[in-house]
Amino acid sequence: xxxHDHVFARSQETAxxxxxxxxxxxxxxxxxxxxxxxxAFSMRRLAAALDIKSPSxxxxxxxxxxxxxxxxxxxxxxxxxxxxxxxxxxxxxVIQLGLDLRRVLLAHPAATRLxxxxxxxxxxxxxxxxxxxxxxxxxGFDDRxxxxxxxxxxxxVTGFAVQEIAFxxxxxxxxxxxxxxxxxxxxxxxxxxxxxxxxxxxxxxRLTDRFEFGLxxxxxxxxxxxxxx
Amino acid sequence: xxxHDHVFARSQETAxxxxxxxxxxxxxxxxxxxxxxxxAFSMRRLAAALDIKSPSxxxxxxxxxxxxxxxxxxxxxxxxxxxxxxxxxxxxxVIQLGLDLRRVLLAHPAATRLxxxxxxxxxxxxxxxxxxxxxxxxxGFDDRxxxxxxxxxxxxVTGFAVQEIAFxxxxxxxxxxxxxxxxxxxxxxxxxxxxxxxxxxxxxxRLTDRFEFGLxxxxxxxxxxxxxx
DNA sequence: GACTCCTCCCTAGCACTGTTAGGGGCAACC
DNA sequence: GGTTGCCCCTAACAGTGCTAGGGAGGAGTC
Numbered sequence: 001x002x003x004h005d006h007v008f009a010r011s012q013e014t015a016x017x018x019x020x021x022x023x024x025x026x027x028x029x030x031x032x033x034x035x036x037x038x039x040a041f042s043m044r045r046l047a048a049a050l051d052i053k054s055p056s057x058x059x060x061x062x063x064x065x066x067x068x069x070x071x072x073x074x075x076x077x078x079x080x081x082x083x084x085x086x087x088x089x090x091x092x093x094v095i096q097l098g099l100d101l102r103r104v105l106l107a108h109p110a111a112t113r114l115x116x117x118x119x120x121x122x123x124x125x126x127x128x129x130x131x132x133x134x135x136x137x138x139x140g141f142d143d144r145x146x147x148x149x150x151x152x153x154x155x156x157v158t159g160f161a162v163q164e165i166a167f168x169x170x171x172x173x174x175x176x177x178x179x180x181x182x183x184x185x186x187x188x189x190x191x192x193x194x195x196x197x198x199x200x201x202x203x204x205x206r207l208t209d210r211f212e213f214g215l216x217x218x219x220x221x222x223x224x225x226x227x228x229x
Numbered sequence: 230x231x232x233h234d235h236v237f238a239r240s241q242e243t244a245x246x247x248x249x250x251x252x253x254x255x256x257x258x259x260x261x262x263x264x265x266x267x268x269a270f271s272m273r274r275l276a277a278a279l280d281i282k283s284p285s286x287x288x289x290x291x292x293x294x295x296x297x298x299x300x301x302x303x304x305x306x307x308x309x310x311x312x313x314x315x316x317x318x319x320x321x322x323v324i325q326l327g328l329d330l331r332r333v334l335l336a337h338p339a340a341t342r343l344x345x346x347x348x349x350x351x352x353x354x355x356x357x358x359x360x361x362x363x364x365x366x367x368x369g370f371d372d373r374x375x376x377x378x379x380x381x382x383x384x385x386v387t388g389f390a391v392q393e394i395a396f397x398x399x400x401x402x403x404x405x406x407x408x409x410x411x412x413x414x415x416x417x418x419x420x421x422x423x424x425x426x427x428x429x430x431x432x433x434x435r436l437t438d439r440f441e442f443g444l445x446x447x448x449x450x451x452x453x454x455x456x457x458x
Numbered sequence: 459g460a461c462t463c464c465t466c467c468c469t470a471g472c473a474c475t476g477t478t479a480g481g482g483g484c485a486a487c488c
Numbered sequence: 489g490g491t492t493g494c495c496c497c498t499a500a501c502a503g504t505g506c507t508a509g510g511g512a513g514g515a516g517t518c
Contacts, residue, residue, distance in 0.1 A: 159388015
């Protein structure tokens with residue numbers, strides 16, 4: 001389609017420098033995921049978006065799975081980390097981190113689908129882990145509890161965000177939430193009395209408050225544990 | 230290949246009754262997932278395990294995705310629900326439910342990978358939802374909080390179990406956990422000082438205690454909220 | 459300048475996927 | 489006996505991740 005002007009672009013822009021590298025590929029992949037959704041993603045499509053053929057991708061990236069690892073780490077990298085310890089107490093800092101991470105994940109719903117089952121231990125993921133664990137250790141937690149606090153935070157934020165996205169947070173299907181609500185309300189109330197009764201309020205559109213509340217519960221539990229040590 | 234003896238089997242076993250139905254397909258699919266893992270699963274393989282050809286599956290099941298919905302619901306259905314309210318206080322009942330659900334999910338790690346991003350609202354999922362919400366309502370929570378309590382429980386248990394499986398809980402890769410631990414310990418400790426310090430204890434093999442502790446924190450937070458209403 | 463090496467993209471193709479179109483045997487019902 | 493509907497089949501389509509192997513062209517060396 002854009003074959004011929006591609007030749008021009010190539011000879012002009014990138015006579016010496018390679019026109020592609022991993023970061024450029026990851027950037028395009030994230031853009032494709034955001035725009036077209038998870039199901040529309042494939043190596044061939046990504047290659048087309050980069051104006052190359054799909055096998056060329058494999059020179060830069062070992063496999064689709066490795067690319068997904070890079071994608072996840074890139075998204076995690078968008079979560080801001082305060083440099084040094086701020087003035088806030090440790091628990092507020094952890095909660096702020098959780099809120100930021102959730103916000104970042106919800107901004108890339110298709111990429112967030114890659115997270116479950118993946119270990120978030122790319123460079124950015126490691127930096128985040130080190131940050132959280134450091135925060136907890138300086139707050140007086142021992143090594144075991146600090147590590148567990150980090151795991152708990154990640155489990156909670158990831159699990160919440162993924163399910164939240166499943167419930168229709170994605171772009172374009174914002175009314176899926178209403179659709180599910182209607183489905184639940186239409187169920188036979190003799191079989192599921194309590195569920196039907198609360199169905200209207202089960203899937204509130206604004207989950208931020210609920211998220212923060214749950215996160216606070218988890219962190220409070222953690223704080224309690226430290227005290228009892 | 231086995232075409233001719235298939236004819237015999239057919240005329241003998243299944244003269245009148247249909248030899249296949251959805252529950253039989255789901256049973257075989259779960260067996261295949263458990264035995265061979267998620268990556269080895271395909272409609273053709275499932276068909277082969279049932280001694281039929283893959284297009285025949287589509288007479289019983291609309292799509293692979295619908296089959297996955299059925300699978301998830303079947304696994305959820307293995308979580309025991311006490312009939313009627315037991316003698317235990319509500320929070321202990323909820324925690325017991327969370328522990329049971331996690332156990333069931335860990336027993337089918339490959340099927341659990343299907344859960345994230347899927348709404349657990351098949352028959353069994355609905356029954357579970359109704360049960361939990363009923364428990365909370367009778368404990369004095371209003372409709373909004375009861376619904377949220379259910380969501381929080383599901384988010385937490387699902388998120389925890391999925392990540393736990395990612396960390397190597399699957400069958401056959403039990404030493405992946407040790408491998409990840411070694412990787413973390415080998416990181417440059419000047420760049421990730423706190424992470425490396427706790428790396429050895431980050432991924433404990435027995436996560437049940439940690440799970441229960443986190444779950445208790447969430448439930449305690451919920452109880453607190455009720456009091457403040 | 460000719461040489462080789464390395465980078466980075468290409469074409470061709472493999473083995474596989476989910477899924478549909480359409481056909482046919484066979485039991486059950488009128 | 490004819491018709492209906494169930495339940496499986498073969499054939500095939502469009503697409504997937506990925507590999508083998510090739511070739512253009514810049515970089516470095518003699």
